[in-house]
Amino acid sequence: MSTLAVELHPQAIKVHFTDVAIVVDLADGRTVSAPLVWFPRLSSASSEKLANWELLGDGEGIHWPDIDEDLSVAGLLAGTHPISNP
Template identity: 60%
Template structure:
């Protein structure tokens, strides 16, 4: 009998923001995408502010210092939408 190992603590390695979408690349090769409308602070930010991000911890989260916004990778995987 084989078992399937699931990484319960996935880590981000790169972030991309388009005009209407947030795309997070994980170290295991997966990509998470979500509409920017789910994240009002990001949706209302300039492209320059969206592109100024830093990883928190080893990639468990993402921080945008210009707009003081933080998102967790686990929250993104759950499909958690932020309220404005």
């Protein structure tokens, strides 16, 4: 029996924030969220700067020009985040 490998390229369509999380809506209907504490530049930014985001590529990434921060949708789905040193 053969198996067809499906390549997924998750694409963001909308980004918003709660008091403690970044929330990303994807083109395929899923929603992914992650704690803001994982992203120090985002967690320390003002609401106005957080609201100024743009999609990279076809939605594979998100860029905040005011704070020079980029996140990949694949990284958010994988749960990867910077490791902080104590």
